Every structure is written in C-alpha cells, then in structure tokens.
Amino acid sequence: MMIGIALLLYYVLEAGGGYAAIMENIHANHPEMLEPLSGGHMPVGLYLTQWILVGICTIALPQSVVRGISYKDTKSLHKAMLIGTVVVGFMNIGINFTGILAHGVLTGPLASYGGVDYIIPKTIVTALPPALVGLAIIGPLAASISTISGLLIVASSAIVKDVYLHHAEKHGRTVTGRQLRRLSTLATAVIGIAVFCIALTPPSLIWLINMFAFGGLETAFFWTLLLGLFWRRANKLGAVLSMGGGTIAYCLTQGLGFKFMGLHQITIGIIVSLAFFLIGAYLGKPQEERVLRAFFPSAPDLEELGDGQQEPCPIGEGKNT
Template structure:
C-alpha cells in the first residue's frame, strides 16, 4: 500500500463527495432544479467551460493509457486520433455550437426530437446513448480500477468496486452542477499532471532527447512506422470518429448547453482544442521513450495502460506521486462523471419523461435520474470486472457507434432543409445497424467500422429524404430559429 498517495487520493475523493452533497442541497432549494441538474443553469463562463470540456474529453484512455497505446500500436495511430479530436472541436464550433445553444434544449435527444417530431426518436436516441456511453464507461472504469489498485495494494477488482461507488455517489447527488465544478478542478489537475510528468521526464533524460527517441525506435521499430501494427484504415477510422465525435457525443455536447451564450460555447470549444492538442503532443513525444527503461519484467507484469504511471514513479517522491495519481484519477473521473450524467439524462429526461411519464414533476425526474445512475453504473462495473484490452480502442469504438447513429440526423437536420423525419429515421437505423454488423460480424481493423457505417448513414438519409415528403413549414421555421434568433442566446 502506498500510504501517502492513498491519503491524498482519499482527501480528493472526500472533497468530491462533499461537493456532490452541497450541489444536491442547492438543487433541492432551487426553483430550476432540472436546469441546474442537467445544464448547470446555463451559466458556465468561457474559462470554466474550457477546462470542463478539456476534462470531459481528456480521459483515462487519452492521458493515462496513451503511452502504452503508442508503444503497442505505434505513434501514427494515436497521432491520427489526436488530430481528429482537435479537428472535431473546430468542426463542432462551426456546425453545431450555435444551433444547439440557441435551441435551449437539455440533451441531444431532445434537440433531434424537436427537429423531427414523432415517437421514434424519443425511444431510439436514448437507447443509442445508453449503449454507446456504457461501452465508453467500461474503459474509464477500467482505468479507475487500475489506479485504485496501484495506490491501495488491493486487487484490481476491489479497486474497481471502491472507485466506481464513489463516482456514482457524487454524480447521482449533484448532476451537472457538481460535474461542472469538479470538471474545472479535474481539468486544472490534468494540465498539472501532464506538465509535471513532462518536466520530470526532461530533467531525467539519460541522453539527448533526439538520441533517446532513436534508442526507443531501435527497441521498438514499429513505434514510428506507418501501417505496421494496424492497417492505415484504422488510422483513418480513428480520425473520422473523433473529428465527428464532438458534434454528437452526449457528454461533450452537454457542455455546449451549459454555456452562457453562443460566443462562449464556441470559444470554449476552441480553447479546449488547443490545450488538449499540446498536452497530448507533449506526452507522446517526451514520455514514450522511457518505456523500455522500465524493463521487460515490469512491462509484462503490468497492463500497458499503467505504464505512464510507473514511469512517473521513477521521477517523483510519494507526495508528488500522490498529486499526480489524483490527477490521473481526475482524468478518469472527468469522463466517467459526464458519461454517467449523459446516460441518466437519456433515460430519465428523454425516455422516462418523454415517453413513459410526460407529466412527471421535476422532483420525480431527478429521483429517476439518480436511481438510473446507480443502476447503469453498477451494471457497467460488473461488466468491467474482466477489463478489455486497449482502453483507447474500446472507447473510440463506443464513440464510433454513437457517431454512426446520430451524426446524420443531427447535422443534416441543422443545415439541410430537405432533411425529414423518414430520412432521419432511416439514417439512424442504417448507421447503428451497419456499425454493429461491421464490429461484431466483419473482421475489420481497429476503429475502421465507421468508414462503412457513417457514409451509409449519410447516403441513406439523403436519398430517403429526397424520395419522401418534404418537411413541413413548421420544421423549416424551427431551423431558422436555431440559426438566427439572437434572443435565445
């Protein structure tokens, strides 16, 4: 057991629980409980939202598992993925930030249902979000379990159970208000984490950096080679997935809904893009060459997703390592808490209120949301007791599924007047189905399924919309409101 590191971790987790209790009390006393719970009262400023967006995207996969993934799958694979994420922030700020923020909706599902109407989307979109977010949650919970095991000395399974129960507890209490406040802290901690490890790596270079990189590539010739560890289709698929992800992934889109206005939403997206790109680039270029120095026995006895933490352990004492461990946990928690909230809102707000009980009171909706947070959290935790390989690959597949199903109805619904309900239904069904067939039936390279499913979804929606009845004038007027009504921002 690492006593100092564990003590710092416990203090951090107790603070989060306290913040959840405070948020719950504030929401209970507020006249706008649902607004506070799901979109933090739409009052989050640019600086705060930038850190929160960074925290929501920066996860156990990207920051903790990145070094091991680069070593096993090559730098080109992660580079394409990271560049895709950076491009995704810019695309989102252009394509969806203004319409989504001006719509005054709470969720992606509510926005799409408002655009097209009908009962189908009230059922289908929450199901897509629950399935995709549950897959994403598995990767984050795995990382949390590994960290808890590292600091406590307990088995991975017990570490997972302990840390997941803490995650669920504070998210179920405080909703987006608690998630936003903790994400700001987590975003700041992630910046400190990566900066500290990069600084430690630079001050402990065993030789000039250029020679060190060459030495690492001699140890692992596939490190910088293109198409050796995975086919080039995997690079392109990872890029496309993350370039489209920020437009539709619920736990990222929810941050747009929390912004004070359209300009703040766009600025937050672009500031997050710059910080995220710099952190990932620094981590990849400076930290990865240290991996061979861990030794073969260490590398073989620890999951590759733990290697960055083991490298940092070579540079710092217990106190700094405690802070760094808390920072890595912050990266994990920042995605986990936002995902849990996205899933609970998909069920409670979109499915329960939208379909099962449209007359449900605010108090009832919040109670159902809290209960479902526990249900989905525990179910995913049980599935994660047997952890998947390569966290980044898993959560990219989860995002790919949601992009395949939701990108066409959302983006075409914003920008194409001819998009209608029938076409959107066809696009969603074909996108989701073709992704699952590609993932489970066909033998395709990592994360390349989206290269099949997304074009099929787009083409299907456009063709079906063209061949069926034009949207009503009411629908077209709604589109104009999304783009041009400044009073809603």
C-alpha cells in the first residue's frame, strides 16, 4: 500500500505538470480548496467529528481490536505501536494529499468520473503507466481484503463462540474443538457468500455506508473497550446498556437526520453510550474480586507473580494471566 501511494503521488505530480502547475490549476478552478474551511463546505464541527469518527474512536473497531489483542509479547506490541504510527500516518497524509492534487489531473466535473468512490481508481488509471496500474490498485485491494478478513473473523466468532458456544455450555452440552472448527468455517463461508452477493450490485456512495458502519461500531464498543480495560467499576450491565443504548441513539439520529450543533451523529452516540455505561456501572452488580485481581493487581499480587507463578485466568479455563 505504501509503495502504491508513493508511485501514485509521483505520477500525479508528473501528469499535472508539477506541484506548482497543479496548485495554479486548483487556485483558478477550485479556490475554496485553499481555504481552511473550504468556503463553508468544511465547517469546524465537521473537523471535530471527523477526528472522532475516523481518528480517536477507531481504536474500538472490532477488526482492529482482534489484531491489537493478538500480540505475541510486550516487545512485539511496542514495535507494532511504532510501525503502526508511521504506516498509518504515511497512508493518511499521503492518500489525502494525493486526492487533493488529483484535481490537477482530473479536471472535469465530479459526476463525469462516477462520483466520490471512483476518484482514486480513476486517478490511478489516468496518471500511471499501464504497467504500474495493477501494482497501484493492489494497495487498496490489499487494505480491503485485510479489513474484510478481520470482520469475517469477528462476525463468525460472535456467532459461534459468543452465541452458540455460550448457549451450549449454559445447557450442559459439550462442544468439541472439531465441531467448533466446522461451525466457524460454515459461519465464515455463509457470511462471505452473503457479502459477495451484495457486492455484485454495490450501492452508490459506499464511503457513506462505510462511515455509518464505523460510527455504529465505535458507538457500541468504544466505552466498553476503554472503560472495561481501565476502570475497576466497569461491569456487565454498564457494557450492555452502553452498547444497546448508544447504538440505538446513533441509528435513530442518523435515520432522522438529527444533528446537535451541526456535529455528526457519532457525537450523540458516544455521549449517550457513556451515559448508559455510567448508569449501568453504578446500578449494576460490581465485578467479582477475582476478576479485578487479574486486571488490576495490587503490589502484593505482582510480587507473588514475579517469581514465575501464574494465577488462573478468570475469563477462560486452561488460560493463564
């Protein structure tokens, strides 16, 4: 992806006659793009909510969390934090910068290129030599495949482990590892086929659908993840109320088109989600002490574990903290 972005930026500059020529073109045809608020098309509220929607709250996206909690050891996690910062920063700055410069290459009206979703692909086809077009397109495809694979894993795991396995254990039925693998494969295949069928006739403005889904996932899981990991008082009732209440509020305000002070509905969803989490945390049953000891160990607990001893993990049999 990084190679594709670098290639695209180079050839966009070349196709547009250089940076100075592109900026002159933008100044003549799109002067609002050179203003901080884009001539009123980019209000301050939109800046704020975009930082929330595609910035801070993305730590709670399931497809990211499932990778974030799968690190091998602390050293690997620290490396991942450094590498991730560089890679994500490069891609965010690089692709947004390239998208702006693309106005010097794609000079026609937006509708003539098929809409917003097609700007980068059209830029790739227009600016790059034919031999490099495939290489550049592999980048976005790789990103899509990576995200889709993570979402498929999360979705099939939620169905098989969080629903089926929990129900089976509750009723005293034993589920073997072989059965779990078969069910996981089946669930992943069914979801994948359904998504493939939907993709045969893709809806317009996919980016809007994508942002709506991102906002819903962030509203549901942001406070559950953040407070669940770092607040001793977090409990089950708070998590359930936060996920349910926040998501309902977000979807309703999206459907009704309601905004508070012109801000994106993610702000309403996040605020409502936090309020419900706090209500549940103070009204619900406190977390068990054995669980708190595992996630919030005191100094004596750490000294005991410092000699190589391991304490049984309260969230799964056969696992150790």
